[in-house]
Amino acid sequence: MWLMLKDRRMTFLMIANILSSIGSGITMIGVPWLLVNRAGGSEIYGYATLASTIILFLLSPHIGAYIDRISRKKMLLGSEIIGGGVTLLFALWGLLTGHFETWQLIVIYFSGSLYYNVHFPTQFAFTQEIFSKEQYKTLNAILEVQNQSTSMIAGGMASLLIDHIDFAWILLADAMTYFLGFGLFLLIPYMKNKSVTATGAVSMWANFKEGYTYLRTRPLLVLFFLCALMPFLCVMVGNYLYPVYITSVLHGGANVLGAADMIFAIGAVVAGLTIPLIMKRLGAYATTILSFLMFSLSIVFFYSFPIVSIFLVFKTLNGWGNAGSRVARNTILMEMVPNHLIGRVNSFFNTVGMGMRVLLIAVCTQIVSFQGARSAILLLGILLLVSLVGLIGSRSLFYTASQKESKSLS
Numbered sequence: 191m192w193l194m195l196k197d198r199r200m201t202f203l204m205i206a207n208i209l210s211s212i213g214s215g216i217t218m219i220g221v222p223w224l225l226v227n228r229a230g231g232s233e234i235y236g237y238a239t240l241a242s243t244i245i246l247f248l249l250s251p252h253i254g255a256y257i258d259r260i261s262r263k264k265m266l267l268g269s270e271i272i273g274g275g276v277t278l279l280f281a282l283w284g285l286l287t288g289h290f291e292t293w294q295l296i297v298i299y300f301s302g303s304l305y306y307n308v309h310f311p312t313q314f315a316f317t318q319e320i321f322s323k324e325q326y327k328t329l330n331a332i333l334e335v336q337n338q339s340t341s342m343i344a345g346g347m348a349s350l351l352i353d354h355i356d357f358a359w360i361l362l363a364d365a366m367t368y369f370l371g372f373g374l375f376l377l378i379p380y381m382k383n384k385s386v387t388a389t390g391a392v393s394m395w396a397n398f399k400e401g402y403t404y405l406r407t408r409p410l411l412v413l414f415f416l417c418a419l420m421p422f423l424c425v426m427v428g429n430y431l432y433p434v435y436i437t438s439v440l441h442g443g444a445n446v447l448g449a450a451d452m453i454f455a456i457g458a459v460v461a462g463l464t465i466p467l468i469m470k471r472l473g474a475y476a477t478t479i480l481s482f483l484m485f486s487l488s489i490v491f492f493y494s495f496p497i498v499s500i501f502l503v504f505k506t507l508n509g510w511g512n513a514g515s516r517v518a519r520n521t522i523l524m525e526m527v528p529n530h531l532i533g534r535v536n537s538f539f540n541t542v543g544m545g546m547r548v549l550l551i552a553v554c555t556q557i558v559s560f561q562g563a564r565s566a567i568l569l570l571g572i573l574l575l576v577s578l579v580g581l582i583g584s585r586s587l588f589y590t591a592s593q594k595e596s597k598s599l600s
Contacts, residue, residue, distance in 0.1 A: 198379075199320060199321075199378050199379060200332070202374045202375070202377050202378045203313075203317070203374075203375075203378060204332070204333075204336050205374050206270075206370075206371040206372075206374035206375050207313075207333075207336055207337065207340065207371070208336060208339075208340050209367040209370045209371050209374070210270065210273070210309075210367045210368050210370075210371035211337060211340035211344065212340050212343050212344050212347070212367060213277075213344075213363055213364035213365075213366070213367030213368065214273070214277075214302055214305060214306075214364055214367070214368075215340060215343075215344025215348070215451075216344045216347055216348045216351065216352075216360055216364065217277070217298065217302055217360060217361060217364045218299070218302045218303075218429075219344065219348040219352070219447065219448060219451060220348060220351075220352045220357055220360060221295050221298055221299045221302070222235055222299070222429065222430070222433045223352055223433060223444050223447060224290070224295055224352075224357065225238070225292070225295055225296075225299075226433045226434060226437060227437070228292065231292075232434050232437075232438075232558065233555070233559060234292060234296075235430060235433070235434075236430055236434075236551065236554070236555035236558065236559075237555065238296045238299060238300075239299075239429070239430045239551050239555075240548060240551045240552050240555060242296075242299065242300045242303050242304075243303075243544060243547045243548045243551055244548050245300070246303060246304065246307050246544055247541060247544035247545055247547075247548055249304075249307070250307065250537055250540045250541040250544050251537050251538075251541055253307065253308055253311060253312075253533075253537060253540075254311065254533045254534045254535075254536060254537020254538070254540065254541075255533065255534060255537070256533075257311060257312050257315050257532075257533030257536075257537070258315070258530065258531070258532070258533035258534055259533075261380070262312055262315050262316035262319060262380070263316065263375065263378065263380040265308065265312040265316075266309065266312050266313065266316060266375045267372055267375055267376060268308075269305055269308045269309040269312065270309075270368050270369070270371045270372035270375060271368075271369075271372055272301075272305070273301065273302075273305040273309075273368045274365045274366075274367075274368025274369045274371075274372070275365075276297075276298075276301040277298070277301070277361055277364050277365040277368060278361075278362070278365035280294060280297070280298050280358075280361055281358050281359075281361035281362040281364070281365055282358075282362075283358075284356070284357060284358025284361060285356075285358045285359075285362070288356075288358075290357065290358075298361070307540070311533065311536055311537070311540060313333075314520070314532070314536060315529070315532045315533050315536070316380075317329055317333070318524050318529050318532055319529050320378075320380060323524070323525065326521050326524045326525060327466050327469060327470075327521050328466060330517045330520045330521050330524070331462045331463070331465060331466045331517055332462070334458065334461065334462035334465075334513050334516065334517050335458075335459050335462030335463060336462075337458075339455065339459050340455075343452075343455075344451065344455075347448075348444070348447070348448040348451065350448070352444050352448070404527075404531055404534075404535055405535065405538060410584045410586065410587035411526065411584075411587060413580050413583060413584045414522075414580075414581065414584035414587060415519065415523070415539050416539070416542060416543075416580070417577040417578070417580035417581045417584070418478055418482070418515055418518075418519045418577075418581060419519075419539065419543050419546075420482075420573060420574055420577035421481070421482060421485040421486075421511060421512045421515050421516075421574070422512060422515075422516060422543070423543060423546055423547055423550060424485070424489065424512075424570045424573075424574065425508075425512050426547055427547065427550045427551055427554055427566075427570065428570075430551060430554065430555075431554055431558070431563055431566055431567065432447070432450065433447055434558055434563045435492075435563035435564070435567065436450070436501075438562065438563055439496050439562065439563050439564055440496060440497070440498050440501060442498050446498060446501075446502070449502060450501065450502060450505050453502055453503075453505040453506055453509070454505045454506070454508055454509035454512075455509060456506055456509065457505065457506035457507060457508060457509025457510035457511075457513070458509040458510065458512065458513035459509075459513075460506075460509075460510055461481070461509070461510045461511075461512075461513035461514040461517065462513060462517065464514075465477060465481070465513070465514045465517045465518065466517075468480070468514075469517075469518060469521070473588070474518045474521055474522050474588070475518075475522075475585065475587075475588040477514065477518040478514075478515050478518040478519060478522075478581065479578075479581060479582070480514070481510070481511045481512075481513075481514030481515035481518060482511065482515050482574075482577075482578060482581060483511070483578070484507050484510055484511035484514070485507070485508060485510075485511025485512050485515065485574070486511070486571065486574040486575070486578065487504075487507060487511075488504040488505070488507040488508035488511060489508070489567060489570055489571045489574060490571060491504040492504065492508075492567050493564060493567045493568050493571060496564060523535075523536070550569075550570075550573075553566075553569065554566040554569065557569065
């Protein structure tokens with residue numbers, strides 16, 4: 191790990207991610223908090239999250255195709271410029287007028303969500319392209335530690351800043367981090383893979399079909415990845431659900447929300463440091479199962495014991511389980527899928543995941559309105575149990591792969 195950290199490409203990548211992730215992280219904590227504390231804000235935020243997820247669901251196949259067809263570096267640079275430009279525009283508006291309308295907060299939230307859905311799939315393909323296969327486990331672990339460390343810092347800063355500093359100044363600082371990230375990504379040496387072509391226009395559903403065609407003969411792989419996505423989907427739904435849960439069930443303030451994000455990140459950082467060692471001992475599949483179980487256990491405690499202290503303590507386990515399953519899942523995806531298809535295959539899972547998020551957020555919004563946030567958490571627990579059955583059902587995929595590897599070595 192330490193040898194890889196000395197790589198100049200890794201250094202620039204990490205610093206750029208740290209800067210832009212801290213700024214955008216504080217913003218993405220601040221916007222939901224400002225919304226849910228307005229009259230009718232919980233419902234508005236729920237429907238805004240649902241609408242943005244539907245839009246991103248429709249855009250996801252396009253994003254995956256562009257990742258495979260043009261320079262991944264240009265995609266990264268573009269995401270920084272657009273994200274920084276939109277954030278700067280609203281920061282200046284807030285400084286001039288002294289307030290934000292509800293629709294403006296929704297646009298800021300959507301632009302942040304769009305940034306995440308362009309930047310991170312592009313970064314995934316970019317890093318798979320510029321690093322070797324032998325480095326994937328270490329690479330994913332380092333990026334997970336970095337991503338979650340910045341989330342921890344963002345959560346801690348959010349708990350201190352949101353209730354005490356004008357949100358426009360937070361947005362201004364966020365915009366500057368995007369532009370600094372642009373400069374650092376610009377310094378990363380890169381030569382576009384010759385297998386990535388930019389000829390011809392391809393429709394959204396044709397791109398979606400390309401990923402599907404590759405996966406059609408690999409049903410166990412599809413089953414595994416869709417079920418392994420469930421902790422991540424729960425985290426995404428939790429971005430809507432937990433601010434409401436904290437205010438309406440735990441009766442906590444912004445400090446609890448910020449602390450929860452920070453503690454979640456601590457657990458994820460620990461996962462980034464420990465999961466590579468666990469994968470070497472148990473293998474990627476068993477590590478995925480272990481991480482999945484730990485994440486599910488935290489959801490059980492959130493539902494069973496609606497107490498601030500319990501929520502914060504088990505946020506550590508929640509973060510460890512989500513990050514651990516993601517590191518293992520991403521390593522498997524990088525190892526099994528060719529680089530020239532990774533954008534479209536990843537786009538397939540992202541699109542299906544988005545569809546599941548749309549459905550989950552729509553259902554959870556209604557459950558919160560009529561039965562409360564705690565019932566929505568119960569639903570997540572049931573879905574995790576179903577997904578665990580699916581993960582166990584895909585185990586023969588990995589036994590077959592390990593047998594093939596053993597034969598090739600003998």
